Amino acid sequence: MTDQAYNFAYLDEQTKRMIRRAILKGLAVPGYQVPFASREMPMPYGWGTGGVQVSAAVLTPEDRFKVIDQGADDTTNAVSIRSFFERTANVETTTKTEDATVIQTRHRIPEVALSEGQILVYQVPIPEPLRFLEPRESETRKMHSLEEYGLMHVKLYEDISRHGHIATAYAYPVTVEARYVMDPSPIPKFDNPKLGDNPAIQLFGAGREQRIYALPPYTKVVSLDFEDHPFDPSKADHPCGLCGAENSYLDEVITDDAGGRMFVCSDTDYCEDRQASGHRGKDAA
Amino acid sequence: MRDTALLSVRGLAKHYGAHIGCTDVTFDLFPGEVMGIVGESGSGKSTLLNCLAGHLDPDHGEVFFDTRAEGLRDTIQMSEPGRRMLGRTDWAFVHQHARDGLRMGVSAGGNVGERLMAVGARNYADIRTQAEDWLQRVEIDTTRIDDRPTTFSGGMQQRLQIARNLVTGPRLVFMDEPTGGLDVSVQARLLDLLRGLVRNMGLSAIIVTHDLAVVRLLADRLMVMKSGRVVEAGLTDQVLDDPQHPYTQLLVSSVLQV
Amino acid sequence: MIELENVSKTFTLHNQGAAVIEVLTDVSFSIKPGECVALTGASGAGKSTLMRMIYGNYKAQSGAIKVGGVDLVTAAPRQIIQLRREHLGYVSQFLRVVPRVPTLDVVAEPLLALGTPEDQAKARAATLLSDLNIPQGLWGLSPTTFSGGEQQRVNIARGFAHTYPAMLLDEPTASLDPKNREVVLQLIEQAKARGAAIAGIFHDAAARDRVCDREIDVTCFTPVAAA
Numbered sequence: 001m002t003d004q005a006y007n008f009a010y011l012d013e014q015t016k017r018m019i020r021r022a023i024l025k026g027l028a029v030p031g032y033q034v035p036f037a038s039r040e041m042p043m044p045y046g047w048g049t050g051g052v053q054v055s056a057a058v059l060t061p062e063d064r065f066k067v068i069d070q071g072a073d074d075t076t077n078a079v080s081i082r083s084f085f086e087r088t089a090n091v092e093t094t095t096k097t098e099d100a101t102v103i104q105t106r107h108r109i110p111e112v113a114l115s116e117g118q119i120l121v122y123q124v125p126i127p128e129p130l131r132f133l134e135p136r137e138s139e140t141r142k143m144h145s146l147e148e149y150g151l152m153h154v155k156l157y158e159d160i161s162r163h164g165h166i167a168t169a170y171a172y173p174v175t176v177e178a179r180y181v182m183d184p185s186p187i188p189k190f191d192n193p194k195l196g197d198n199p200a201i202q203l204f205g206a207g208r209e210q211r212i213y214a215l216p217p218y219t220k221v222v223s224l225d226f227e228d229h230p231f232d233p234s235k236a237d238h239p240c241g242l243c244g245a246e247n248s249y250l251d252e253v254i255t256d257d258a259g260g261r262m263f264v265c266s267d268t269d270y271c272e273d274r275q276a277s278g279h280r281g282k283d284a285a
Numbered sequence: 286m287r288d289t290a291l292l293s294v295r296g297l298a299k300h301y302g303a304h305i306g307c308t309d310v311t312f313d314l315f316p317g318e319v320m321g322i323v324g325e326s327g328s329g330k331s332t333l334l335n336c337l338a339g340h341l342d343p344d345h346g347e348v349f350f351d352t353r354a355e356g357l358r359d360t361i362q363m364s365e366p367g368r369r370m371l372g373r374t375d376w377a378f379v380h381q382h383a384r385d386g387l388r389m390g391v392s393a394g395g396n397v398g399e400r401l402m403a404v405g406a407r408n409y410a411d412i413r414t415q416a417e418d419w420l421q422r423v424e425i426d427t428t429r430i431d432d433r434p435t436t437f438s439g440g441m442q443q444r445l446q447i448a449r450n451l452v453t454g455p456r457l458v459f460m461d462e463p464t465g466g467l468d469v470s471v472q473a474r475l476l477d478l479l480r481g482l483v484r485n486m487g488l489s490a491i492i493v494t495h496d497l498a499v500v501r502l503l504a505d506r507l508m509v510m511k512s513g514r515v516v517e518a519g520l521t522d523q524v525l526d527d528p529q530h531p532y533t534q535l536l537v538s539s540v541l542q543v
Numbered sequence: 544m545i546e547l548e549n550v551s552k553t554f555t556l557h558n559q560g561a562a563v564i565e566v567l568t569d570v571s572f573s574i575k576p577g578e579c580v581a582l583t584g585a586s587g588a589g590k591s592t593l594m595r596m597i598y599g600n601y602k603a604q605s606g607a608i609k610v611g612g613v614d615l616v617t618a619a620p621r622q623i624i625q626l627r628r629e630h631l632g633y634v635s636q637f638l639r640v641v642p643r644v645p646t647l648d649v650v651a652e653p654l655l656a657l658g659t660p661e662d663q664a665k666a667r668a669a670t671l672l673s674d675l676n677i678p679q680g681l682w683g684l685s686p687t688t689f690s691g692g693e694q695q696r697v698n699i700a701r702g703f704a705h706t707y708p709a710m711l712l713d714e715p716t717a718s719l720d721p722k723n724r725e726v727v728l729q730l731i732e733q734a735k736a737r738g739a740a741i742a743g744i745f746h747d748a749a750a751r752d753r754v755c756d757r758e759i760d761v762t763c764f765t766p767v768a769a770a
Binding site for chain 1: 365366369373388390391392394395398399400401402403404407408409410412413430431
């Protein structure tokens, strides 16, 4: 069997130590982007190489692992990462949010509130919130170290001047513990309120960009806004078509070529749970 | 007349290896004064300006600035965050090329508003009102507030850069060839605008240029530089009309008459 | 008000074999408030040079030039600028202005620089311009396009906008028609009456005789070697 040729959870121990040191540093300085020596992983950049390395570094044989991609447990990315760790770490896997001890996610925070002891690992494409306004890395590092964040509001100003409201709907920048401005990865801004004061540990891994950052439990996280244009974690104004949930984040699903569509929970586990306990939406079969 | 200098420079020097960038520069700039620094290319005038504005680390010397917040401070000994803070509040820097001083991907309003937001403005309507006010002051039609500077003419870009710099009410403006690269007719309008702003806001300014006509119109006094050294200094019209140093005489007599 | 003590002036032309030209030596005289003094002497005697030295435009090699107590030979640039703003006016023969600035603003500028409210400054400018017969239709235009005589009158209006205690006049009536000449002479008389000390160059002998209290022949300060 090839499985024996791998160290537990794929990465060699030296690499894990290096990544764990980066994680600990990230937890010690919430919101600060810690550089780390990202390894080649058996998947292309952009498919979660950062998240996979962080997950590999924190997994223990006793963990129960869950992977979601845009909230769903059953998409290609989620299925392949889950099977990767089943094979290389031999850990138990689950789709139940409450049962999981480590959850790797792309673009969502689960609907069910997380609890102490859980770790949420985010896959991050571009960790630098200032990148699109200031292309020079030397300059953005200086801006972070000197807390020069006026530029972040310029981005929001531009949104309002162009659209009449803050049109940034995902990867909405936040201030962590009144210090670092952080990109929460491309989660919808609907999920932003869950970042703060969360009992779980939140870890962010960017493989291609070689950065790790973190939010320890119960961290204060504030979404940037203007006094007269306050942050609004809006979502599509519909209930879920399958489970009838009023307060979950929804995906719009096109059902035919005649403009038919339905809105369903993006968190599949949450939706299935609700349906199992008898909730029904208007589009439920 | 106030006797506290806004900027006191003592024995400032910057070397590039064996080459002298500028050396032995000493002067006081008083509130409301506009000083021109003239000299040919390579005379060290831009090096001096960049040392004064904190963009370059000088090798020797002291630069004391009378900060609004804490009074007289040596800006060379000051921490970098402190210096950058000055760069956003008490100081302004107008680049020769507007695109070095503007964010070309951000609207005119955003460009003007950035310094406000950088010092903590968090009310969109207020920021926008101030941006509109400043566009008017620099004679840019306020209907262009949401346009990017890439759609502006060279003169408009330069005026926008000035608005962006002055919106936080700085006390000292560094200008590096502010009219360089502009059409003559556009230059005249910009000079008149600058003169009015300097007078109405009580600004002090240091203007680096090789254009003697610009300093005659804008500067109260003049420093003439050659090979990194100040060879002559004094009242602008005195230096230009009765130059004492051989180099200044050459410089003044080399200007084409129109 | 204006006092000169042992003032001398040389020009050193470094780019022409360091030739040294002695222009004036040992100039001493004073002008009291309310007094108008004509500087006379042949062309090249150094009348304009002397005026420019009193204005701080040319640098004296030695001596003292005091206007209102400030010595222009040793004063810092900012002291000279303040002196010019508040105490010392100069009407030159040539108008030098920022292009494209309207005439009314050009004339009002010395008052604006003193902090006079804009409406008051412009009202004073308008009075002077109409007294000097500049058609109102031209006030909104830049004087750079005006005729020589018009430019000269704009220059005079600008020079008399503020009531300086000391004034220097370089050929104020040159190239003016009789009507405007009379206006200018009245302006000078008014300035004297309010106590201004005035030094002037007047080639117009009749004008000189009318407004000047005495004459100083600059030729007597010209070094013998150069004469």
